[in-house]
Amino acid sequence: MTASPQPAEPTPAVPLRTLRLSIVPALHPPLTGPAVALVDPATPPPRPPHRPGPRPTPEGRRSRSQDLFxxxxxxRDDLPDPRTAGRLLFTTALEALAGRRPLTQVQRLTSPGVYAALVSGRRPAWCARSTTPLLVGPVHVCEPVDGVAEVSAVARRDxxxxxxxxxLEGVDGRWRCTALSIG
Structure with a gap:
């Protein structure tokens, strides 16, 4: 026996409700005084940080006073490939933050300020919590100024x-990291 389809029962009409607008009083009184200035117009903007050390002469030679101090x-001609230096920096820094090597190994690759931030800063959770190996992808390089390289890469884990x-800035014939961002 086959069941024949039953005729559909009409759905009862739902009565529509009328919407009503209610005005709710504000919890705080409106601001009536002068606007608050977030920046004092009389204060000059902060100066950009000074880049320490003398720049090389156009011929790449150092003067006598620069040789002494x-x-x-x-x-750029006196520096190695920035891709190699960037890959070494990323691998060393990420492995040090993961606890696989001493953080002091990053010191020779970074400026004192970057090293101090790595030592005193928090370690990224993704870097420290897993034991799977870190994989650093291809290193991309942009050289905006002679003797300066900005490198980036994608690190993969889990x-x-x-x-x-x-x-990276060229100092004494080698690359030194002056800013590091780990996302």
């Missing part, structure tokens, strides 16, 4: 991707 900026970027 402190580090000197290097021109199937997730994280951006890493750094600014």
């Amino acid at each position: 402190g580090p000197a900026w290097s021109v 199937g997730r991707a994280h951006a890493v970027a750094a600014r």
Whole structure:
């Protein structure tokens, strides 16, 4: 026996309700005084940070006073490949933050300010919580000024991707990281 389809029962009409607008009083009185200035117009904006050390001469030679005191900026011709330096920096920094190598190994690759921030800062949770290996993808390089390279890459762990970027500046014939961002 086959069941024949039953005729559909008409659905009862739902009575429509009328919407009513209710005005709710504000919890706080409106501001009636002068607007609050977030920035004092009399205060000058902060100055950009000074880049320490002397710049190289156009011929790439150092003067006698530069030979005697402190580090000197290097021109691009005197520096190694920034891709190699960027990959070494990213791998070393991420493995140090993951606890797989001592953080002091990053010190020779970074400026004192970046190293201090790495030592005193929080470690990214994605970097420290897992034991799977970190994979650093291809390193992309942009050289906006002679002796400066901005490098970026994608680090992968546990199937997730994280951006890493750094600014490298040529000092005494090698790259030194002056800014590091780990996302």
